[in-house]
Amino acid sequence: MNKLVNIKINGKKIKCSPDITIWQVARDNGIEIPGLCGHPDFPPKANCRVCVVEIKGRQKLATSCSIKPEEGMSITTDSPRVKKARNFNLELIFAEHIEKCPTCIRNTNCRLLNYAEKYKIEIARFSDRKGKRKTYKFANAVEIDGSQCVDCRNCVDACSLLQKINYLEIQGKGINQEIVPAKNTYIDCIYCGQCALHCPVASAQEQTSWEEIDKLLANRGDKILVAMFAPSIRVSIGEEFGLPHGKVVTGQLVSALKNLGFDYVFDVIFGADMTTVVEAAELIERINGKKNLPMITSCCPGWVKYAEFYHPEILPNLTTARSPHVHLAGAIKTFWAQNQKIDPKKIVTVSIMPCTAKKFESRRVELKINGLAPVDYVLTTREFAWLLKRKKIELGKLKPSEVSTPASGGDSAGSIYGASGGVMESALRTAASLICKGNKICDNRLDFKEARGMAGIKEAKVKIGNKNLRIAVVNGIGNIDPIIKRLNNYDYIEVMACPGGCIGGGGQPIPTTPEIRKKRADALYGIDKNAPLRKAHENKGVLEILKWLKTQGKLNSQVLYTKYIKRS
Numbered sequence: 001m002n003k004l005v006n007i008k009i010n011g012k013k014i015k016c017s018p019d020i021t022i023w024q025v026a027r028d029n030g031i032e033i034p035g036l037c038g039h040p041d042f043p044p045k046a047n048c049r050v051c052v053v054e055i056k057g058r059q060k061l062a063t064s065c066s067i068k069p070e071e072g073m074s075i076t077t078d079s080p081r082v083k084k085a086r087n088f089n090l091e092l093i094f095a096e097h098i099e100k101c102p103t104c105i106r107n108t109n110c111r112l113l114n115y116a117e118k119y120k121i122e123i124a125r126f127s128d129r130k131g132k133r134k135t136y137k138f139a140n141a142v143e144i145d146g147s148q149c150v151d152c153r154n155c156v157d158a159c160s161l162l163q164k165i166n167y168l169e170i171q172g173k174g175i176n177q178e179i180v181p182a183k184n185t186y187i188d189c190i191y192c193g194q195c196a197l198h199c200p201v202a203s204a205q206e207q208t209s210w211e212e213i214d215k216l217l218a219n220r221g222d223k224i225l226v227a228m229f230a231p232s233i234r235v236s237i238g239e240e241f242g243l244p245h246g247k248v249v250t251g252q253l254v255s256a257l258k259n260l261g262f263d264y265v266f267d268v269i270f271g272a273d274m275t276t277v278v279e280a281a282e283l284i285e286r287i288n289g290k291k292n293l294p295m296i297t298s299c300c301p302g303w304v305k306y307a308e309f310y311h312p313e314i315l316p317n318l319t320t321a322r323s324p325h326v327h328l329a330g331a332i333k334t335f336w337a338q339n340q341k342i343d344p345k346k347i348v349t350v351s352i353m354p355c356t357a358k359k360f361e362s363r364r365v366e367l368k369i370n371g372l373a374p375v376d377y378v379l380t381t382r383e384f385a386w387l388l389k390r391k392k393i394e395l396g397k398l399k400p401s402e403v404s405t406p407a408s409g410g411d412s413a414g415s416i417y418g419a420s421g422g423v424m425e426s427a428l429r430t431a432a433s434l435i436c437k438g439n440k441i442c443d444n445r446l447d448f449k450e451a452r453g454m455a456g457i458k459e460a461k462v463k464i465g466n467k468n469l470r471i472a473v474v475n476g477i478g479n480i481d482p483i484i485k486r487l488n489n490y491d492y493i494e495v496m497a498c499p500g501g502c503i504g505g506g507g508q509p510i511p512t513t514p515e516i517r518k519k520r521a522d523a524l525y526g527i528d529k530n531a532p533l534r535k536a537h538e539n540k541g542v543l544e545i546l547k548w549l550k551t552q553g554k555l556n557s558q559v560l561y562t563k564y565i566k567r568s
């Protein structure tokens with residue numbers, strides 16, 4: 001790190017690193033400078049010019065997101081010149097954005113709207129220039145509404161620099177600029193939603209289902225409405241209600257879903273335990289039979305779509321285990337429904353997910369069980385928060401409630417599934433017990449810290465009993481290439497499409513930054529550390545369901561396993 005420098009912002013003396021931008025220094029010191037195109041995940045583009053500041057001795061205003069501090073710099077963020085330029089730029093940007101505020105899920109969290117209110121922008125000063133722009137839909141997961149786009153290009157950076165998919169392109173110049181899907185048919189969207197997560201407005205966003213759920217909750221007829229929530233939601237949803245990043249709100253989350261009107265609320269960490277037990281058994285079988293190695297995780301539908309489209313030759317390497325919410329929904333519509341004497345056709349399962357790709361996954365016909373889709377609807381964390389805000393349900397003020405479980409027995413272990421490396425670690429805990437069988441030394445190993453952390457690729461050799469497992473964890477699909485090239489070097493690989501895993505998923509609260517991802521992941525590991533149950537194979541309810549399924553003929557494979565489709 002270079003020597004610290006002394007600068008002044010609005011007269012305040014600050015000692016700071018010369019390696020970060022003025023924008024970041026200001027933020028670290030509690031001085032807000034607005035900005036639309038800047039994001040810590042990308043190098044600065046400096047194209048919105050909303051973050052302009054005045055630097056003493058320089059004639060032109062400077063974009064603070066692209067300039068680094070130098071010794072003796074004196075910066076003003078709110079001089080009359082800065083205010084005039086900033087407001088003019090914001091008014092021009094508003095002319096690019098058709099307001100759909102009343103039904104927009106970003107309504108309470110839109111940077112543009114917030115700035116308009118804060119800086120008293122005349123939003124109708126220039127006429128709307130993009131009224132007739134198209135909306136591009138990517139399967140049932142993500143969309144880009146050109147009439148709302150403010151040309152910041154963050155979605156393009158997310159798709160190309162972060163995810164290395166390159167599905168989004170910039171067409172035209174100046175006021176004719178438009179974000180369009182790639183024409184090259186060798187490129188396809190994987191539905192990860194990172195474009196939406198980095199969009200400062202609601203131009204790139206999930207294809208919403210909240211309206212349907214709202215109607216269903218108001219008029220359910222004879223339907224039983226069941227909500228399921230993902231491991232990572234418990235440490236992120238609080239942010240939508242002003243709680244600190246990584247605040248654990250599991251019990252309040254259950255109460256919020258009940259307040260919305262759901263009849264039952266289940267925790268997907270139960271489903272994660274089902275996935276672990278099925279996947280770990282398959283891993284050991286493949287290792288013993290030396291077949292289809294390395295085995296690769298498949299609970300991330302963004303990754304599965306990537307493999308199906310870009311590398312169909314490796315589909316036999318993917319585990320055949322279904323993903324956690326599909327496992328849980330399958331158990332609900334079979335074992336639980338039978339025990340409760342409920343017709344499965346009357347059950348509507350709504351999955352609250354950090355993920356846009358799960359919307360696509362829920363429509364996969366190969367997942368159907370006796371003709372019924374296990375998961376009926378997927379709402380992102382943001383959609384769920386929007387539903388709560390519309391009903392004026394203050395999540396942070398609710399008293400915690402308990403979740404329902406699909407079988408007898410209390411605790412589940414799978415909270416770490418929400419962070420990169422969590423699926424691997426959970427499976428290794430169970431694999432260790434299968435490999436060691438009675439050997440207390442290796443049987444007791446719980447922590448596989450080699451799999452944790454925010455590095456793009458994590459590799460290790462893990463010794464369990466007489467086996468040396470070569471593992472790799474791919475944290476973000478943008479890091480997949482080197483691993484695909486040396487696939488034979490490994491026995492077991494985890495891939496999550498989003499940076500940080502699901503805690504950084506495309507449906508999570510905005511903003512999501514490296515710092516915020518870390519806080520959410522730390523919170524999940526904190527839950528795990530103190531959890532009463534940390535091994536999936538000791539989940540009594542899961543064992544009860546698996547035992548029952550074994551007596552149910554083909555239902556066993558319908559509930560537990562899946563297959564993949566070559567899509568290129």
Ligand code: SF4
Binds near residue numbers: 138163166188189195
């Ligand atoms: S969903 Fe992912 S792959 Fe698709 S356009 Fe957005 S960032 Fe690119």
Ligand code: SF4
Binds near residue numbers: 155
């Ligand atoms: S879709 Fe959103 S992220 Fe992409 S350029 Fe438009 S405003 Fe920016």
Ligand code: SF4
Binds near residue numbers: 301302
């Ligand atoms: S990492 Fe998680 S949020 Fe992202 S696509 Fe995969 S499952 Fe969805």
Ligand code: FES
Binds near residue numbers: 063
């Ligand atoms: S945030 Fe600096 S130019 Fe856009």
